[in-house]
Amino acid sequence: MRYSESFIYTLKEDQKEAAIVSHNLLLRGGFISKLASGIYNYLPLGLRVIKKVSEIVRQEMNAAGALEILMAAVQPAELWMESGRWNDYGKELLRIKDRGDRDFVFGPTHEEVVTDIVRKFAKSYKNLPVNLYQIQTKFRDELRPRFGLMRGREFIMKDAYSFDADEDGMDISYLKMRDAYFNIFRRCGLAFRSVEADTGSIGGKDSEEFMVLSSTGEDEIVVCDSCEYSANTERAESITQDEPGTEKELKKVETPNKQTIKDVCEFLDKDEQFSAKALVYKNEEGKIFCFFVEGDDELNEIKAARATGSIELTMLTDEELEKTGLLKGYIGPIDFPNKDIEIVCDNRLKNRNTLVVGANEEGYHFVNAKFGRDFEHKTADIRNVKENEICPRCKNGRLKKIRGIEVGHIFKLGLKYSKAMKAEFLDKNGKTQPFYMGCYGIGIGRTAQAAIEQNNDEKGIIWPISIAPFEIEIVPLDSKDIGLVNFCDRMYDYFENTLGIEVLYDDRAERAGIKLNDMDLIGIPIRIVIGKKSFADNKVEISLRRNRNDKTLVDRDVAIEYAVELREKLYKELEKIREV
């Protein structure tokens, strides 16, 4: 592509709407432009990147045996009523009506449609397994779109859906996708991890998220510093260590005006870890729960919801709490005063011998309380793991918290949709069976932007070669030197037409500084600069975007060869998984 014939408009100044570097660089580099909140246009450069990422995804999906289709973006409401999600999905679902006042949705995901397709055609176990995927624009009316393509309302997603005859088959399909995902993100040049994830509202069994590691990521993940264990915070566990020391006799003590854990523990000269604090929540049905966790722990609401079979938990307001008869600051698990409230204690409390707990009486706490002796309630893992706790897998390493950007998610759905939508086939014995399903998503735009978030410097983007809009750039610094320009023209022609390598040829009559800065901003991996002086010596300069200090002057006759070698080298590097 000749720059002069392209549609690339770069901006010199940081963009006000961009809160993170990758969003700013996408805007400044002329990759995308905003149309409305969370809705973006892909300009030529941006579209090139999207196509590169899509193509990698497509190749790996095909290699894993998935079949590409393209489903309708606009879907009839009936399908969503069948699955039950017409009611469950909430405001994120963009609902529209046609001229006949019939309800439709703009698809945020395609479980319903794909299930409808497969149940129509795959009637026999002989048709299985099957995995259908598409790369398509989705719409989710997010509460808060942000960070450009990172969390758009309209976004491009690859979504795949597997259908198997039984659970074992589903497990195999899932693992195939898992392998494909590793290949995809590796080939995109990303440093990433797969983490155990909560299955959330979609329901189902196993689930893993693919996280690109980045301090600006919106998700917190827990990793072990010595083994491969990694999980998101809704899933992460750690090993509980027993409280040292022996049990003591339960005692009620006066704690006047000490309501917070901090105050009480200070007053009683007790480590907060050896106290239990109460958190009172209600779920979507209005049912009230009281959770006890250690004083210095945080309740994880998702874990808590799972433990109580709730969809959503919200903390009680002070007024609501008062109505339950519980005394704020003095709530404790011993002689709990309200029988209608379900109590869940965190697992860790079982290993504590001398807990400080509220006495359910104004101005009093118990000390030396012990689970199983002084009180007993349902227990579950409902807390957030803390940094430096012991890994549950290798039982040796320490857990660390890092941040990540979720670029992919794989799920075992099981029978959820096939049962709801009566998607069935006949097995070997002629018996009707529901499909075992899996679903597998990748955010295409998010993946591209995550790559920028991980690969940039003060000058701009440093694209991994596999997803760069162009692989090589040619920058003549003097547009008046006919010999030099002719040479660049021929080189450009050779790359494009003989080698089939995509280059961006900056044939503009701009000054050197403008061209070089624009190129650094856009982030093309390999640069060939042809300056007047070196050209007169039959040399051109070749450098990599990621290391501009390392410039090589090569004889102009071997410039193309040298650039092609560099290109091969960069692709080779992507064969290894980047160390985290």
Added chain:
RNA sequence: CGGGGUGUAGCGCAGUUUGGUUAGCGCACCUGCCUUGGGAGCAGGGGGUCGGUGGUUCAAAUCCACUCACCCCGACCA
């Protein structure tokens, strides 16, 4: 949806507190000269419903009311 904030040229901003003639600056854009290894310089030029609606006033970017859009912080997701 709750909390905070911003809307003035394509982008980044000043002006609003204390109302007062033709609404300004930098970048970008157009013309000419000059310059060509890191966003140069000079001269000339085009581009604005001051987010919208209504009100107060002799007079509104500026004051008041309503409204819309967008951004940031929290709970959900690719």
